[in-house]
Amino acid sequence: MHQLSGLDATFLYAEVNNSPMHIAPLTIYDPSTTGTDVVRFKDILQTFANRLHRSPVFKRKLAMVPLNLDQPYWVEDENFDLEFHVRHIALPKPGDWRQLCILVARLHARPLDRARPLWEAYVIEGLDNVAGLPKGCFAMFLKIHHAAIDGASGVEIISAIHDLTPVPPPPREEAPPPMDRGPGNLEMLWRAYKANLRAPLQLARLVTQGIPAWRRVHAGVKAKKFRTLGEKERTRFNAAISPHRVFGAADFDLALVRQMKEAATGATVNDVILSIVGGALRLYLLDKQELPERSLVAGAPVNVRPQTDTGSAGNQVSMMSIALRTDITDPLARLQAVHDEAVGSKAYHQAVGARLMTDMTQSLPAELAALAVRAALGSGLMAGMKPIFNTIVTNVPGPQVPLYMGGAKVVRSYGLGPCADNLGLFHAVTSYNGQIAIAFQACRQMMPDPGFYEQCLYDAYKALQQAVGIQLQPKTRVKTKTKTKIKTKTGTRATTKARAKTQAKTKSRAKSGGKESGAPQAGTTPKAKPVPKPARSKTGTRSSAVRPKRTTSQ
Known part of the structure; x- marks a missing residue:
């Protein structure tokens, strides 16, 4: 129990x-x-x-x-x-x-x-x-x-x-552990009575912890060690959510991401990932003509579990606020700015106290906490509040060695988390065996085109790697069909489709006395041929140079 x-x-x-x-x-x-x-x-x-x-x-x-x-x-x-x-x-x-x-x-x-x-x-x-x-x-x-x-x-x-x-x-042959007897209603009520007697003391202890934390934050802001991010901008992801979800993910090479971080002084892998998310959100909201002037802010969960408690389940996390610098166009400048924001956020987090949030939830009476949360959600108050974060970005480092289940090797690893009113977009960053992935889930009404946002992540990654100077083609979900190639008489290679087109033009020229159909007449200026639009793939991904048509379904 x-x-x-x-x-x-x-x-x-x-x-x-x-x-x-x-x-x-x-x-x-x-x-x-x-x-x-x-x-x-x-x-x-x-x-x-x-x-x-x-x-x-x-x-x-x-x-x-x-x-x-x-x-x-x-x-x-x-x-x-x-x-x-x-x-x-x-x-x-x-x-x-x-x-x-x-x-x-x-x-x-x-x-x-x-x-x-x-x-x-x-x-x-x-x-x-x-x-x-x-x-x-x-x-x-x-x-x-x-x-x-x-x-x-x-x-x-x-x-x-x-x-x-x-x-x-x-498998080890072990005797099953004894069945854990659950408490009866009377026992739970007696435990609740004793816990509520201790609640005022716990609340007083929390207040005594909160006053020094407020003083440390005030002193840190005055000394310009960090800054408070103030009121957050509202986006399409900061409203009441529907029960429906979308999911997508982008895969990157962890070694190259580590190489990218060297382009900014003191930057970390997490800073690179946050700057890619910031770049993707910038591209996505620009396409919707909804990009706010001020930077969007991400909530980043932080593990506060002590080293002596690594084997326990449950939640022992706190939360940091980090500006994604969606207000910066240049990807390299954005990376440096995100790193500076992360350094300031860590200093702020240390000033507040890593475990203050977990201690606060432990000190509130259970019935009061349940009533307050349900009232806020049921009345729509949570959706109407000013956003605390625009999105969540959680980074969960995984093993860097291959894993197997039943002999089958793990080749990809992603993560999903919850969405809530006022937080309709969640990013989960997972790393495994030399790979790192940014997976996202969102309310389907807020993001009807997850394939496009997936491509925004790839485009933001590609823009950063080009700014850093790394020559790399990002992975794509598109399966392209290779055309059968033939060898022409001149020794060059062409597709069967191109050869058939050339033969058709030759026959047409012969019938018209050497003039091709549609050829410009003397004394006229030839018109430029329109550039054909690339075909949209079934998976919803696109070229980084051409904006695709937007879809309204998954």
């Missing part, structure tokens, strides 16, 4: 029909490393069954305190059913990237069943037409409620179901 912290419970209270509060890693696997090129669904079920003991999240469910007089408890599910939580589905043909994104967005928009352990895993087959992936790949989409884990503890859960070699070690 384990009681939720105040911050964990806040994610429960903030969950409403249009805003499920779970986070979800999306991993893609190549089964060719198994030796048989096949991973059966029952093998994946067995992998989960063998690893359930590695994390308490898998088998525990909620026990709510009557009248919300105290924070809920985690108790073990006596009727745990693994096959309810692990499910098997497939994409319809052709099975491309955009289809996968649509399916993941729909699954992510559904809330979890609170009567059971708060997680679900979907094994997704049929990814044969996703560019850059070998045939036979499959994906796993793992939804876990934010009340149970944060980004750091989520990485530990991913490690629990993966191996470092294609051949998994034999």
Whole structure:
């Protein structure tokens, strides 16, 4: 029996029909490393069954305190059913990237069943037409409620179901741990009574911590060590959200991102990623003619879990505010400015105190916190408030060595997080085995064209790498069909289509006495031929030099 912290419970209270509060890693696997090129669904079920003991999240469910007089408890599910939580589905043909994104967005928009352990895993087959992936790949989409884990503890859960070699070690034969008896209603009410007696003392302690923090912030602003970002600009992503979601992601080479950071004094990989997000938002909002004059601001979650508490689940995070400098056109100048903003934000964060936010949620009475959050969400007050952040950008470093599940190698790794009223766009940055990816999810009404925003991320990345001087073509989701090439008599190479066109022109010239159809007459100035527009790909990506037509669906 384990009681939720105040911050964990806040994610429960903030969950409403249009805003499920779970986070979800999306991993893609190549089964060719198994030796048989096949991973059966029952093998994946067995992998989960063998690893359930590695994390308490898998088998525990909620026990709510009557009248919300105290924070809920985690108790073990006596009727745990693994096959309810692990499910098997497939994409319809052709099975491309955009289809996968649509399916993941729909699954992510559904809330979890609170009567059971708060997680679900979907094994997704049929990814044969996703560019850059070998045939036979499959994906796993793992939804876990934010009340149970944060980004750091989520990485530990991913490690629990993966191996470092294609051949998994034999399962250890251990006696199952004793069933954790859940508290009855009377016991929970007695615990709530004692907790509420201590609440005034905890609140007084919080006030004594807050006064010195306010003084440190005031002194830091006066000394110009950092600046407060003031009132935030409102964008299309800062309003009431719908229950529908979109998803997309952009992949980059981690080594090249590390090379880019050297272009700005003292910059980090996280600064490069934030500047790319800022550049993408600038391109996207410019296209909508909605770019504010002042910079947009991102909320960046920070892990405040002590080193001695690395194995615990739950949430131990604080939040930093970092200006994305969407007001700067030059990508290199934006990178330097983002780094300067991040340095100031870290100083501000240290002045406030890293754990002040978590301590604050722990000190508030549970019934008061639940009532306040639900009243704000239910009345629309949250959507009408001035935004605290324009978007969330969370960076979750992953392992830099290959991982395997059932012998299949992980080849891609992405992350998804929750959207809420006034925060309709969420970015999750994940790194794995030399790769780094920026995944995003948004309200579908706020972002009806996720393929275009995905291309904005690639364009912002390409603009930065060109400014830095790195010659690199960014990855794309487009699968191009190569035309059959033939060798002409002159030794040059041309496509069959071009050859047929040349032959047609020759016949036409012969019939017209040597004059080509449409050729300019003497004494006239030839008109310039219009430049043909490039064809739009099925995946919604585009060339960085040409703006595509906008779509209104996923």
